[in-house]
Amino acid sequence: MFRPVSSSSFSSVSAILTKEQQSNLPENKIEETHLKLAFDFKSYMLEKANSVNQALDSAVPLKHPEKIHESMRYSLLAGGKRVRPMLCIAACELVGGDPLTAMPAACAVEMIHTMSLMHDDLPCMDNDDFRRGKPTNHIVYGEDVAVLAGDALLSFSFEHIATATEGVSSDRILRAIGELAKCIGSEGLVAGQVVDICSEGADVGLDHLEFIHLHKTAALLEGSVVLGAIMGGGSDEEIEKLRKFARSIGLLFQVVDDILDVTKSSEELGKTAGKDLVADKTTYPKLLGIEKSREFAEKLNKEAQEQLLEFDQIKAAPLIALANYIAYREN
C-alpha cells in the first residue's frame, strides 16, 4: 500500500523553484536551497498522494448504508494534494519511523480536513456550491447528509487511528488521539472558524489575525506532523520542533496567500485576484503593507526551517521543500 521514498525523487532544485523564484533569492540562499532541495519534490508529493489515496479508498469502502458512504467517499476521494498526510508521513520518516505506522494517522488528518471543508461549504457557513470544480457535497447529497457524512468522517478518523495503527504502543496511539482531537475542536480548527465568523466586517489587529490563522490553518498542519512524529517514535524534543515547524508554515501559507491576492492577476492565480480587497478582509498586506508582509513571510520560512536543522538533512528534504514551496509559490 505504501512505499518508502524512492531515490528517483531526488533531483535538482530547478524542479521545484522556477527561474524567477531563483533569481529572487540571494546567492547564498540559492546554494543552500540547492543543497537542501536536491530532491524531486513533485514526484515525492505524487508518490505520497497515490499511497494515501489508495489507503483512503480502502479505509472507507462503499457499504451499507450506501448513501452515507457515497457521500463520505465523494468528498474524501475528490483529489487534492494530500499535504497533511504527506506532512504526517514525512514527520514519521524524519524521526526514523516506519512510514507504514503513520498511514492510519495520515488518512485520519485527511478525513478531518475533508469534513472541515464539507461543513465549511454548507449554506449556513460559506455557502459554496463548487469545490475543485465539482459540486460541493450538500449540492449532491443534500445538506442533511452532508452534515452527517462530516460527523461520520470525524468519528471515523479516531476509530481508524485507534483500530488500524500497527507497530505503535497504545500509549503513543492514545497520545496521538489526544493531539488530533485538540487540533480539531474548540481550541483548534473550530476555534479559528468561529473567531473568523465573529470577526467579519470588524477591524482586527495582528494578534487577532494570527489567532485565526494559527487555528484555522496551522492547527491541523501541526496535528499532522505531531501525529507522524508520535507514531514514528520521536522524542518529546523532536515532536516540539516539528510542532513549531508546522505552526510557522501554517502562518506562512496564509501570509503568502494574502500577498498573492494583491500582487497577482486572476490569470496568474487561476482564481479571482483582489478578493480580499473587495471583501474588505483583514489581511497581512492591509495591516503591514506588502514589503513588511514579504519580510514576515521570509522570517516564518526561516523559523520553520531552523526547527529542522538538527535532523538528518536528507530525511528533512520533503519538509524543507514544502516550506520553500509554500514560501515561493506563485498561485
Next chain:
Amino acid sequence: MFRPVSSSSFSSVSAILTKEQQSNLPENKIEETHLKLAFDFKSYMLEKANSVNQALDSAVPLKHPEKIHESMRYSLLAGGKRVRPMLCIAACELVGGDPLTAMPAACAVEMIHTMSLMHDDLPCMDNDDFRRGKPTNHIVYGEDVAVLAGDALLSFSFEHIATATEGVSSDRILRAIGELAKCIGSEGLVAGQVVDICSEGADVGLDHLEFIHLHKTAALLEGSVVLGAIMGGGSDEEIEKLRKFARSIGLLFQVVDDILDVTKSSEELGKTAGKDLVADKTTYPKLLGIEKSREFAEKLNKEAQEQLLEFDQIKAAPLIALANYIAYREN
C-alpha cells in the same frame, strides 16, 4: 466530584413502579420486580445525574473563544436525565470497577448525545426550534455556530477520554475509543439517522425498522455500557452480555415509545399523542398491531434482564431498574 452509590438509594419497588404499573404486572412478575428493584432508582438516577452534571461543567469550562464554549455549554448543561452516563457508570460498577475511572467516558457519551441532538435539530434536519422547553442551539447561536459546536463536542469527547481517564490501561482506553467512534459514525448513530431520512414516506418492513432503531437509539446506549465495562476492567464475556443488554433496552425504548404514541392521550404523555399516525410513520404497532407490540416489548425486557443474571444482583439493580422503567413507563 463523584461518590459511589449510597445505601440510601435502596428502597422499595413502589418508588419506581406506580400502583397502576404494578397492577398491570402478573403476580410472579411483581415479586421478581420487588426482589430485583428493592432500591430507589429515582434517587440513584438523581445522584448520578448530579455527579455527571458537575463533571461536564468542569470538563467544558467557559473560556476563549467564548461564543463556541457558550454554545457547547448551553446544550450540554441543559439538563436531561443523563441516562447514558448512568449506564456507563453502572456498567463500570457492575463489573467491579471504580466508578471514577468511567467518569470521563460517561461525560463523553453525553457529549455525543448532545452533539447528535444539536445537529438533528438543525433546519436542514428536523428543524426543531425548541428542545426541553428551551430554544434550540441554532436558534440562540446561529446555524453556523451550532454546526461547529457539535463538531467541537464530538472531537472533545475523544480528547476527554484520551486525556482525562485515570487508573485504566492505555490498551483499554484505546479499545473504548474504538467502540465509541464505531457507535457514532456510519455504522452507528449516523447510519440510523441517514436510513431514517431516506425512508421517509416509504413502506418499510420490520428488519428495516429494527435497523433504524438499533442504530439511532441503541448504538449509543450500547457504547455507554460497553465503555463503562471496559473502563471497569470487565471480561470480554461481561462486555458482550452488557452489549446485548443495551441493544435490547434500546429497541425496547422505541417499541414502548411507539405503543404510548397510539394508546395514551397528549395529556398523559406530556407531548402530542398520535404524532406517528399523523406523520404516517412506520411503527411497531403499525407493523405488528398493539398486542404483538406489547408482547415484543415484554420479550425485549426479558432478554435484556437475562443478560444480567450472572452478575451480582445488588450491583445489577440500577440496570434492572432502568430496563423496567423503560418497559413500564407511561410517558
